[in-house]
Amino acid sequence: MTRVAVIGTGVIGAMTTWRLALRGAEVLAFDAYGPGHDRGASAGESRIFRTAYKEGAAYVPLLQRAEALWRDLERDAGADLLTLCGGLTIGAPDHPDVAAVRRCAEDAGLDHEVLDSEQARKRFPQHRIDDGEIMVLDPAAGVLRPEPSVQAALRSAEAAGARVLPYHPVTHAAETADGWRITSNDTTFEVDHAIFAPGPWARQLAPLGSLPVEARLITAYWFAARDVTAHQPGSLPIAIRRHPEAGFSCFPALDGAAIKIVPHHLGWPDLDGPDDLPRSSAPEHARAASAAAARLLPGVTPHPIRVSTFAEGFTPDEHALLGPLPGHRRATVMTGFSGHGFKLAPAFGEIGADLALDGATSHDIAALDPTRFPL
Ligand SMILES: Cc1cc2nc3c(=O)[nH]c(=O)nc-3n(C[C@H](O)[C@H](O)[C@H](O)COP(=O)(O)OP(=O)(O)OC[C@H]3O[C@@H](n4cnc5c(N)ncnc54)[C@H](O)[C@@H]3O)c2cc1C
Structure with missing residues:
Protein backbone atom coordinates (compact mmCIF):
# COMPACT_ATOMS: atom_id res chain seq x y z
CA MET A 1 0.00 0.00 0.00
CA THR A 2 1.46 3.39 -1.00
CA ARG A 3 2.00 5.69 1.98
CA VAL A 4 1.32 9.33 1.07
CA ALA A 5 1.71 12.51 3.12
CA VAL A 6 -0.56 15.41 2.22
CA ILE A 7 0.81 18.66 3.62
CA GLY A 8 -1.97 21.21 4.00
CA THR A 9 -5.66 20.40 4.26
CA GLY A 10 -7.30 23.50 2.87
CA VAL A 11 -9.77 22.53 0.17
CA ILE A 12 -7.07 21.24 -2.20
CA GLY A 13 -5.32 19.00 0.32
CA ALA A 14 -8.64 17.85 1.82
CA MET A 15 -10.00 16.77 -1.57
CA THR A 16 -6.71 15.06 -2.43
CA THR A 17 -6.78 13.20 0.89
CA TRP A 18 -10.33 12.04 0.15
CA ARG A 19 -9.50 10.82 -3.37
CA LEU A 20 -6.31 9.07 -2.18
CA ALA A 21 -8.14 7.31 0.64
CA LEU A 22 -10.86 6.11 -1.75
CA ARG A 23 -8.13 4.63 -3.96
CA GLY A 24 -6.78 2.63 -1.02
CA ALA A 25 -3.64 4.63 -0.25
CA GLU A 26 -2.43 4.95 3.32
CA VAL A 27 -2.76 8.71 3.81
CA LEU A 28 -1.40 11.01 6.49
CA ALA A 29 -2.89 14.51 6.14
CA PHE A 30 -1.17 17.31 8.06
CA ASP A 31 -2.37 20.82 8.76
CA ALA A 32 -1.02 23.55 10.99
CA TYR A 33 -4.61 24.48 11.94
CA GLY A 34 -8.04 22.80 12.20
CA PRO A 35 -10.28 21.72 9.28
CA GLY A 36 -12.19 24.70 7.85
CA HIS A 37 -10.04 27.36 9.56
CA ASP A 38 -10.11 30.96 8.34
CA ARG A 39 -6.42 31.90 8.01
CA GLY A 40 -5.82 30.64 4.47
CA ALA A 41 -7.87 30.58 1.28
CA SER A 42 -10.68 28.09 1.96
CA ALA A 43 -13.13 29.94 4.22
CA GLY A 44 -15.63 32.82 4.18
CA GLU A 45 -19.13 31.27 3.88
CA SER A 46 -19.40 31.01 0.08
CA ARG A 47 -17.50 30.32 -3.13
CA ILE A 48 -18.57 30.65 -6.74
CA PHE A 49 -18.98 27.60 -8.95
CA ARG A 50 -19.27 28.44 -12.65
CA THR A 51 -18.91 26.45 -15.86
CA ALA A 52 -18.78 29.18 -18.55
CA TYR A 53 -15.27 30.15 -17.55
CA LYS A 54 -13.67 33.50 -18.35
CA GLU A 55 -10.29 31.86 -17.68
CA GLY A 56 -10.76 29.70 -20.81
CA ALA A 57 -12.79 26.87 -22.37
CA ALA A 58 -9.87 24.49 -21.64
CA TYR A 59 -11.11 24.37 -18.05
CA VAL A 60 -14.63 23.19 -18.98
CA PRO A 61 -13.98 19.41 -18.86
CA LEU A 62 -12.32 19.84 -15.45
CA LEU A 63 -15.24 21.95 -14.22
CA GLN A 64 -17.74 19.34 -15.37
CA ARG A 65 -15.73 16.61 -13.66
CA ALA A 66 -15.55 18.77 -10.53
CA GLU A 67 -19.33 19.17 -10.47
CA ALA A 68 -19.81 15.38 -10.61
CA LEU A 69 -17.31 14.93 -7.79
CA TRP A 70 -19.00 17.65 -5.67
CA ARG A 71 -22.18 15.58 -5.93
CA ASP A 72 -20.27 12.40 -5.00
CA LEU A 73 -18.88 14.13 -1.93
CA GLU A 74 -22.33 15.40 -0.93
CA ARG A 75 -23.62 11.81 -1.08
CA ASP A 76 -20.56 10.36 0.62
CA ALA A 77 -20.56 12.86 3.50
CA GLY A 78 -24.32 13.48 3.71
CA ALA A 79 -23.72 17.22 3.27
CA ASP A 80 -25.32 19.99 1.22
CA LEU A 81 -22.36 21.77 -0.41
CA LEU A 82 -23.26 23.07 -3.89
CA THR A 83 -26.42 24.99 -4.88
CA LEU A 84 -26.74 25.63 -8.60
CA CYS A 85 -28.57 28.96 -8.40
CA GLY A 86 -27.17 30.18 -11.73
CA ALA A 140 -24.60 25.62 -14.53
CA ALA A 141 -23.20 28.03 -11.93
CA GLY A 142 -23.90 28.44 -8.26
CA VAL A 143 -22.60 28.69 -4.75
CA LEU A 144 -20.40 26.37 -2.69
CA ARG A 145 -20.05 26.30 1.10
CA PRO A 146 -16.32 26.31 1.82
CA GLU A 147 -15.91 25.35 5.49
CA PRO A 148 -18.42 22.43 5.37
CA SER A 149 -16.78 21.31 2.11
CA VAL A 150 -13.34 20.98 3.68
CA GLN A 151 -14.79 19.22 6.69
CA ALA A 152 -16.91 16.87 4.54
CA ALA A 153 -13.90 15.86 2.42
CA LEU A 154 -11.81 15.12 5.50
CA ARG A 155 -14.66 13.26 7.21
CA SER A 156 -15.14 11.07 4.14
CA ALA A 157 -11.39 10.57 3.86
CA GLU A 158 -11.21 9.42 7.47
CA ALA A 159 -14.14 7.06 6.89
CA ALA A 160 -12.11 5.57 4.03
CA GLY A 161 -9.09 5.11 6.30
CA ALA A 162 -7.07 8.35 6.07
CA ARG A 163 -5.33 9.67 9.17
CA VAL A 164 -6.12 13.38 9.49
CA LEU A 165 -3.73 15.35 11.69
CA PRO A 166 -4.92 18.88 12.52
CA TYR A 167 -2.61 21.17 14.53
CA HIS A 168 0.35 19.37 12.98
CA PRO A 169 2.53 22.00 11.27
CA VAL A 170 5.13 20.34 9.04
CA THR A 171 8.42 21.92 10.05
CA HIS A 172 10.71 19.80 7.90
CA ALA A 173 10.27 17.75 4.71
CA ALA A 174 13.31 15.94 3.34
CA GLU A 175 13.65 13.64 0.35
CA THR A 176 15.14 10.22 1.15
CA ALA A 177 16.38 7.40 -1.10
CA ASP A 178 12.88 5.97 -1.51
CA GLY A 179 10.43 8.64 -0.36
CA TRP A 180 10.14 11.53 2.10
CA ARG A 181 10.75 12.12 5.78
CA ILE A 182 8.18 14.52 7.25
CA THR A 183 8.62 16.15 10.65
CA SER A 184 5.75 17.59 12.67
CA ASN A 185 5.31 18.20 16.40
CA ASP A 186 8.72 16.56 17.01
CA THR A 187 7.64 13.32 15.34
CA THR A 188 9.06 11.96 12.10
CA PHE A 189 6.94 10.12 9.53
CA GLU A 190 8.37 8.12 6.59
CA VAL A 191 6.25 8.09 3.42
CA ASP A 192 6.58 6.93 -0.20
CA HIS A 193 5.22 10.15 -1.73
CA ALA A 194 4.68 13.73 -0.53
CA ILE A 195 1.92 16.02 -1.78
CA PHE A 196 2.51 19.67 -0.97
CA ALA A 197 -0.77 21.63 -0.81
CA PRO A 198 0.17 24.55 1.45
CA GLY A 199 -1.82 27.26 -0.37
CA PRO A 200 -0.34 30.71 0.27
CA TRP A 201 2.27 29.25 2.67
CA ALA A 202 4.16 27.64 -0.26
CA ARG A 203 7.28 29.74 0.07
CA GLN A 204 7.59 28.99 3.78
CA LEU A 205 8.21 25.28 3.12
CA ALA A 206 11.84 24.58 2.20
CA PRO A 207 11.32 22.28 -0.86
CA LEU A 208 8.91 24.89 -2.35
CA GLY A 209 10.86 28.04 -1.47
CA SER A 210 11.75 28.96 -5.08
CA LEU A 211 8.26 28.55 -6.57
CA PRO A 212 6.67 31.74 -7.94
CA VAL A 213 3.74 31.89 -5.51
CA GLU A 214 2.98 35.18 -3.74
CA THR A 315 1.22 32.82 -9.55
CA PRO A 316 2.41 35.34 -12.20
CA ASP A 317 -0.12 34.09 -14.81
CA GLU A 318 -2.88 33.40 -12.23
CA HIS A 319 -3.11 29.71 -13.09
CA ALA A 320 -2.18 27.04 -10.53
CA LEU A 321 1.04 25.09 -10.17
CA LEU A 322 -0.01 21.45 -10.37
CA GLY A 323 2.34 18.57 -11.15
CA PRO A 324 5.53 16.82 -10.07
CA LEU A 325 7.59 19.05 -7.76
CA PRO A 326 10.51 20.28 -9.90
CA GLY A 327 13.91 19.00 -8.77
CA HIS A 328 12.50 16.19 -6.63
CA ARG A 329 11.24 12.63 -7.03
CA ARG A 330 8.07 11.17 -5.55
CA ALA A 331 6.59 14.59 -4.79
CA THR A 332 3.63 16.54 -6.16
CA VAL A 333 2.97 20.24 -5.76
CA MET A 334 -0.53 21.79 -5.77
CA THR A 335 -0.53 25.50 -5.02
CA GLY A 336 -1.04 29.00 -6.46
CA PHE A 337 -4.74 28.65 -7.25
CA SER A 338 -4.85 32.43 -7.74
CA GLY A 339 -8.36 33.19 -6.53
CA HIS A 340 -10.25 30.56 -8.53
CA GLY A 341 -9.30 27.10 -7.22
CA PHE A 342 -12.17 26.25 -4.91
CA LYS A 343 -14.76 25.12 -7.44
CA LEU A 344 -12.23 22.83 -9.14
CA ALA A 345 -10.84 21.33 -5.94
CA PRO A 346 -12.40 17.84 -6.20
CA ALA A 347 -11.05 17.46 -9.74
CA PHE A 348 -7.65 18.71 -8.63
CA GLY A 349 -7.81 16.23 -5.75
CA GLU A 350 -8.45 13.42 -8.21
CA ILE A 351 -5.44 14.59 -10.22
CA GLY A 352 -3.25 14.77 -7.09
CA ALA A 353 -4.18 11.17 -6.27
CA ASP A 354 -3.44 10.06 -9.87
CA LEU A 355 0.00 11.71 -9.79
CA ALA A 356 0.92 10.20 -6.42
CA LEU A 357 -0.30 6.68 -7.18
CA ASP A 358 0.17 6.34 -10.96
CA GLY A 359 2.76 9.03 -11.75
CA ALA A 360 0.39 10.42 -14.42
CA THR A 361 -3.20 11.54 -14.96
CA SER A 362 -5.63 11.35 -17.86
CA HIS A 363 -6.75 14.97 -17.19
CA ASP A 364 -5.10 17.61 -19.35
CA ILE A 365 -3.04 19.68 -16.94
CA ALA A 366 -0.18 20.70 -19.28
CA ALA A 367 -1.07 24.41 -18.83
CA LEU A 368 -0.59 24.08 -15.06
CA ASP A 369 2.88 22.47 -15.27
CA PRO A 370 5.05 24.09 -12.55
CA THR A 371 8.07 24.06 -14.92
CA ARG A 372 6.45 26.68 -17.18
CA PHE A 373 8.19 29.26 -14.98
CA PRO A 374 11.98 29.45 -14.67
CA LEU A 375 12.94 28.23 -11.16
C1 LIG B 1 -11.86 35.57 -0.36
C2 LIG B 1 -11.64 34.55 -1.44
C3 LIG B 1 -12.63 34.36 -2.39
C4 LIG B 1 -12.48 33.37 -3.37
N1 LIG B 1 -13.50 33.13 -4.23
C5 LIG B 1 -13.45 32.03 -5.00
C6 LIG B 1 -14.60 31.63 -5.71
O1 LIG B 1 -15.65 32.27 -5.63
N2 LIG B 1 -14.54 30.49 -6.45
C7 LIG B 1 -13.39 29.74 -6.52
O2 LIG B 1 -13.39 28.73 -7.22
N3 LIG B 1 -12.29 30.10 -5.84
C8 LIG B 1 -12.30 31.21 -5.08
N4 LIG B 1 -11.21 31.56 -4.34
C9 LIG B 1 -10.00 30.75 -4.44
C10 LIG B 1 -10.07 29.47 -3.63
O3 LIG B 1 -10.79 29.64 -2.44
C11 LIG B 1 -8.62 29.01 -3.37
O4 LIG B 1 -7.97 28.88 -4.62
C12 LIG B 1 -8.58 27.69 -2.62
O5 LIG B 1 -9.32 27.77 -1.42
C13 LIG B 1 -7.10 27.35 -2.32
O6 LIG B 1 -7.06 26.27 -1.42
P1 LIG B 1 -5.69 25.70 -0.89
O7 LIG B 1 -6.00 24.41 -0.24
O8 LIG B 1 -4.65 25.77 -1.97
O9 LIG B 1 -5.17 26.79 0.18
P2 LIG B 1 -5.58 26.97 1.72
O10 LIG B 1 -7.02 26.88 1.89
O11 LIG B 1 -4.91 28.21 2.18
O12 LIG B 1 -4.95 25.70 2.43
C14 LIG B 1 -3.58 25.53 2.64
C15 LIG B 1 -3.45 24.78 3.95
O13 LIG B 1 -2.11 24.39 4.15
C16 LIG B 1 -1.84 24.48 5.52
N5 LIG B 1 -0.38 24.57 5.67
C17 LIG B 1 0.44 25.45 5.09
N6 LIG B 1 1.73 25.19 5.43
C18 LIG B 1 1.69 24.10 6.24
C19 LIG B 1 2.67 23.37 6.94
N7 LIG B 1 4.00 23.67 6.85
N8 LIG B 1 2.29 22.33 7.70
C20 LIG B 1 0.98 21.98 7.79
N9 LIG B 1 0.00 22.66 7.17
C21 LIG B 1 0.35 23.71 6.40
C22 LIG B 1 -2.58 25.72 5.96
O14 LIG B 1 -2.80 25.74 7.37
C23 LIG B 1 -3.84 25.63 5.15
O15 LIG B 1 -4.87 24.97 5.87
C24 LIG B 1 -11.30 32.58 -3.40
C25 LIG B 1 -10.28 32.81 -2.47
C26 LIG B 1 -10.45 33.77 -1.49
C27 LIG B 1 -9.36 33.94 -0.47
Missing part, protein backbone atom coordinates in the same frame (compact mmCIF):
# COMPACT_ATOMS: atom_id res chain seq x y z
CA GLY A 87 -24.45 32.71 -12.40
CA LEU A 88 -24.38 36.14 -14.05
CA THR A 89 -21.49 37.94 -15.69
CA ILE A 90 -22.52 41.59 -15.92
CA GLY A 91 -20.96 44.48 -17.79
CA ALA A 92 -20.35 46.03 -21.19
CA PRO A 93 -20.42 43.41 -23.97
CA ASP A 94 -16.85 44.30 -24.97
CA HIS A 95 -15.45 44.06 -21.43
CA PRO A 96 -12.76 41.33 -21.70
CA ASP A 97 -14.31 39.17 -18.95
CA VAL A 98 -17.87 39.48 -20.31
CA ALA A 99 -16.68 38.70 -23.83
CA ALA A 100 -14.56 35.77 -22.54
CA VAL A 101 -17.48 34.15 -20.69
CA ARG A 102 -19.67 34.44 -23.75
CA ARG A 103 -16.93 33.02 -25.98
CA CYS A 104 -16.32 30.12 -23.59
CA ALA A 105 -20.06 29.26 -23.49
CA GLU A 106 -20.22 29.36 -27.30
CA ASP A 107 -16.96 27.44 -27.89
CA ALA A 108 -17.86 24.70 -25.40
CA GLY A 109 -21.52 24.53 -26.48
CA LEU A 110 -22.79 25.38 -22.97
CA ASP A 111 -26.37 26.46 -22.26
CA HIS A 112 -26.45 30.20 -21.61
CA GLU A 113 -28.62 33.27 -22.09
CA VAL A 114 -27.61 36.81 -23.00
CA LEU A 115 -29.91 39.51 -21.55
CA ASP A 116 -29.83 43.09 -22.86
CA SER A 117 -30.01 45.93 -20.35
CA GLU A 118 -33.79 46.14 -20.38
CA GLN A 119 -34.27 42.37 -19.92
CA ALA A 120 -31.57 42.34 -17.24
CA ARG A 121 -33.23 45.14 -15.21
CA LYS A 122 -36.57 43.33 -15.28
CA ARG A 123 -35.24 39.92 -14.41
CA PHE A 124 -32.57 40.83 -11.84
CA PRO A 125 -33.44 44.25 -10.33
CA GLN A 126 -31.02 43.49 -7.49
CA HIS A 127 -28.28 44.81 -9.84
CA ARG A 128 -28.19 48.38 -11.18
CA ILE A 129 -27.59 48.13 -14.93
CA ASP A 130 -26.36 50.97 -17.13
CA ASP A 131 -27.68 51.40 -20.67
CA GLY A 132 -25.78 49.14 -23.05
CA GLU A 133 -24.67 46.66 -20.38
CA ILE A 134 -25.59 42.98 -20.69
CA MET A 135 -25.86 39.92 -18.48
CA VAL A 136 -24.62 36.48 -19.50
CA LEU A 137 -26.54 33.86 -17.52
CA ASP A 138 -24.81 30.52 -16.91
CA PRO A 139 -27.38 28.06 -15.50
CA ALA A 215 0.71 35.36 -0.70
CA ARG A 216 -1.90 38.06 -1.29
CA LEU A 217 -4.77 39.55 0.67
CA ILE A 218 -8.40 39.08 -0.45
CA THR A 219 -11.11 40.90 1.52
CA ALA A 220 -14.81 40.05 1.64
CA TYR A 221 -17.63 42.39 2.74
CA TRP A 222 -21.20 41.58 3.78
CA PHE A 223 -24.01 44.11 3.21
CA ALA A 224 -27.49 43.77 4.76
CA ALA A 225 -30.21 43.17 2.15
CA ARG A 226 -33.35 45.29 2.56
CA ASP A 227 -35.53 42.55 1.05
CA VAL A 228 -33.86 39.33 2.10
CA THR A 229 -36.14 37.10 0.02
CA ALA A 230 -34.99 38.84 -3.16
CA HIS A 231 -31.34 38.23 -2.26
CA GLN A 232 -31.44 34.51 -1.40
CA PRO A 233 -30.04 31.80 -3.71
CA GLY A 234 -33.49 31.01 -5.16
CA SER A 235 -33.83 34.63 -6.37
CA LEU A 236 -30.29 35.92 -6.81
CA PRO A 237 -27.67 34.04 -8.84
CA ILE A 238 -23.99 34.47 -8.06
CA ALA A 239 -22.52 37.28 -10.13
CA ILE A 240 -19.30 38.62 -11.52
CA ARG A 241 -19.80 42.37 -11.97
CA ARG A 242 -17.62 44.42 -14.30
CA HIS A 243 -18.17 48.21 -14.45
CA PRO A 244 -15.93 51.23 -15.14
CA GLU A 245 -16.29 52.32 -11.50
CA ALA A 246 -16.01 48.95 -9.75
CA GLY A 247 -15.73 45.19 -10.16
CA PHE A 248 -16.61 42.43 -7.73
CA SER A 249 -17.94 38.94 -7.28
CA CYS A 250 -21.32 38.85 -5.53
CA PHE A 251 -22.91 36.07 -3.50
CA PRO A 252 -26.54 35.61 -2.42
CA ALA A 253 -27.48 35.84 1.26
CA LEU A 254 -26.65 32.36 2.57
CA ASP A 255 -27.06 33.52 6.16
CA GLY A 256 -30.57 34.80 5.40
CA ALA A 257 -29.53 38.42 6.02
CA ALA A 258 -26.61 39.75 4.02
CA ILE A 259 -25.10 39.40 0.58
CA LYS A 260 -21.33 39.14 0.22
CA ILE A 261 -19.10 40.93 -2.25
CA VAL A 262 -15.40 40.47 -2.93
CA PRO A 263 -14.10 43.61 -4.66
CA HIS A 264 -11.77 42.90 -7.59
CA HIS A 265 -11.09 46.44 -8.80
CA LEU A 266 -8.99 47.29 -5.75
CA GLY A 267 -6.40 44.58 -6.49
CA TRP A 268 -4.92 41.96 -4.17
CA PRO A 269 -2.23 43.53 -1.96
CA ASP A 270 0.91 41.46 -1.28
CA LEU A 271 1.32 40.04 2.21
CA ASP A 272 4.73 39.43 3.79
CA GLY A 273 3.32 35.96 4.41
CA PRO A 274 -0.09 34.49 5.25
CA ASP A 275 0.71 34.78 8.95
CA ASP A 276 0.69 38.60 8.55
CA LEU A 277 -2.98 38.66 7.59
CA PRO A 278 -4.62 41.85 8.94
CA ARG A 279 -7.76 41.23 10.96
CA SER A 280 -9.88 43.75 9.04
CA SER A 281 -9.69 45.99 5.98
CA ALA A 282 -8.03 49.39 5.63
CA PRO A 283 -10.59 52.26 5.89
CA GLU A 284 -10.00 53.41 2.28
CA HIS A 285 -10.60 49.83 1.05
CA ALA A 286 -13.87 49.63 3.03
CA ARG A 287 -14.92 53.05 1.68
CA ALA A 288 -14.33 51.90 -1.90
CA ALA A 289 -16.27 48.65 -1.29
CA SER A 290 -19.17 50.70 0.15
CA ALA A 291 -19.11 53.00 -2.88
CA ALA A 292 -19.28 49.97 -5.19
CA ALA A 293 -22.30 48.59 -3.29
CA ALA A 294 -24.02 52.01 -3.28
CA ARG A 295 -23.49 52.41 -7.02
CA LEU A 296 -24.35 48.91 -8.25
CA LEU A 297 -26.50 47.09 -5.64
CA PRO A 298 -29.67 49.11 -4.99
CA GLY A 299 -31.20 46.57 -2.59
CA VAL A 300 -28.57 46.69 0.16
CA THR A 301 -27.59 49.10 2.90
CA PRO A 302 -24.19 50.10 1.53
CA HIS A 303 -22.20 49.96 4.77
CA PRO A 304 -20.60 46.60 5.55
CA ILE A 305 -21.90 44.76 8.58
CA ARG A 306 -19.09 42.20 8.42
CA VAL A 307 -15.61 42.10 6.92
CA SER A 308 -13.25 39.13 6.63
CA THR A 309 -9.72 38.89 5.31
CA PHE A 310 -8.09 35.87 3.70
CA ALA A 311 -4.72 34.89 2.24
CA GLU A 312 -4.43 33.25 -1.18
CA GLY A 313 -1.41 32.13 -3.23
CA PHE A 314 -1.07 33.78 -6.66
